[in-house]
Amino acid sequence: MQIYWDYNATTPVDSRVLDKMLPFFNQYFGNAASNTHYWGWTAAEAVKEARGIIAECIGAGESEIVFTSGATEAINLALKGAAEIHAPGGNHIITVQTEHKAVLDTCEYLSERGINITYLPVNHDGLVDTEEVKRAFTPGTFLVCVMMANNETGVIQPIREIAAIAHQHQAWMMSDCVQAFGKVPLNVDDLGIDIMPLSAHKFYGPKGVGALYLRRRNPRVKLSPLIHGGGHEKGLRSGTLNVPGIVGMAKAAEICMETLMPEYRRLEALRNRLESFLIEKGEAKINGSITQRLSHVSSLSFPSVKSETLLSRIPQLAISSGSACTSALQSPSHVLMAMGLSEAEAYGSLRFSLGRFTTEDEILRGGEILLKALQTTVKS
Numbered sequence: 001m002q003i004y005w006d007y008n009a010t011t012p013v014d015s016r017v018l019d020k021m022l023p024f025f026n027q028y029f030g031n032a033a034s035n036t037h038y039w040g041w042t043a044a045e046a047v048k049e050a051r052g053i054i055a056e057c058i059g060a061g062e063s064e065i066v067f068t069s070g071a072t073e074a075i076n077l078a079l080k081g082a083a084e085i086h087a088p089g090g091n092h093i094i095t096v097q098t099e100h101k102a103v104l105d106t107c108e109y110l111s112e113r114g115i116n117i118t119y120l121p122v123n124h125d126g127l128v129d130t131e132e133v134k135r136a137f138t139p140g141t142f143l144v145c146v147m148m149a150n151n152e153t154g155v156i157q158p159i160r161e162i163a164a165i166a167h168q169h170q171a172w173m174m175s176d177c178v179q180a181f182g183k184v185p186l187n188v189d190d191l192g193i194d195i196m197p198l199s200a201h202k203f204y205g206p207k208g209v210g211a212l213y214l215r216r217r218n219p220r221v222k223l224s225p226l227i228h229g230g231g232h233e234k235g236l237r238s239g240t241l242n243v244p245g246i247v248g249m250a251k252a253a254e255i256c257m258e259t260l261m262p263e264y265r266r267l268e269a270l271r272n273r274l275e276s277f278l279i280e281k282g283e284a285k286i287n288g289s290i291t292q293r294l295s296h297v298s299s300l301s302f303p304s305v306k307s308e309t310l311l312s313r314i315p316q317l318a319i320s321s322g323s324a325c326t327s328a329l330q331s332p333s334h335v336l337m338a339m340g341l342s343e344a345e346a347y348g349s350l351r352f353s354l355g356r357f358t359t360e361d362e363i364l365r366g367g368e369i370l371l372k373a374l375q376t377t378v379k380s
């Protein structure tokens with residue numbers, strides 16, 4: 001009877017992905033760096049194929065993909081690695097107040113070490129103003145880091161326009177595409193993205209594996225490594241490769257691409273249905289842009305309720321009251337606060353993120369459960 005509406009926090013591994021991964025645990029278990037025997041060659045071949053698949057999904061080349069343990073590591077590698085390469089002349093990063101904590105905390109770390117960080121504001125829709133981006137540059141700006149789609153609201157930033165501005169100033173364009181990959185079409189050349197972190201567990205792949213796209217030409221992105229060791233991944237990320245994870249990530253990506261637009265529209269219809277019901281019956285308000293957002297996400301604020309109290313009454317619904325990574329903290333969502341919501345509105349907000357296994361029946365049933373809890377919570 002449980003309903004899972006927290007696909008932005010993580011997704012289940014698709015059974016086709018699991019089937020693809022299993023032989024790589026005990027049958028083709030070789031170390032991809034062992035280049036003297038069959039087991040090593042088989043593992044290396046599987047990694048090469050996976051690299052090609054992920055690259056193709058974003059219009060990149062195979063040699064532009066570095067495998068990591070996830071997006072947090074990829075983001076750390078990108079930000080810290082770029083800062084080290086550009087020091088001491090390059091000393092300024094432009095980012096946004098509504099980025100994921102993986103970006104914000106890494107920027108905080110860098111700012112304690114002498115890098116200047118501009119945190120751009122967003123408007124009430126959660127969108128960055130490109131005029132603000134233009135004004136933020138200094139002679140030392142080496143990187144602009146703006147996420148494609150927000151994990152809490154699903155709001156999609158005007159990345160193509162921002163990337164063009166970054167390039168006019170000879171700065172690299174980094175975009176956290178963790179929530180957008182597998183949901184909307186992404187092409188690094190079309191969008192002008194030079195650095196793109198990805199995470200498999202957000203698109204029905206396994207946890208503990210991610211990738212970092214790094215443009216090789218015009219501009220050539222060069223980073224200092226974070227992890228030193230055997231020189232894997234061209235020296236950028238040493239450590240024995242997680243072959244089953246990498247194979248699973250590629251299979252998961254492939255499956256997403258096969259059904260990208262039909263699935264986008266299916267989830268949009270379900271999301272809109274749930275939203276209309278909660279707006280009409282529960283007086284909910286949508287947080288963020290209605291037109292520029294992912295189709296499976298809805299951030300809603302409910303009047304005069306605390307989302308934590310509401311959630312404690314509906315254990316059968318898996319919903320988030322903010323981003324999963326910050327939900328342990330008792331502070332209002334930094335994303336919603338940056339969008340100008342009041343503390344009460346932020347504390348009264350819920351994030352619904354639907355996914356591959358969401359059904360119409362769940363939408364109807366879950367909507368009613370939520371409404372009932374809402375009415376009794378408001379009254380008490």
Ligand SMILES: Cc1ncc(COP(=O)(O)O)c(C=O)c1O
Pocket residue numbers: 008009069070071072073100102147149150151176178179198199200210324325
């Ligand atoms: C937008 C965004 N960036 C980065 C991350 C971190 O990804 P990972 O779990 O792979 O470290 C997440 C996960 O919550 C996310 O939603």
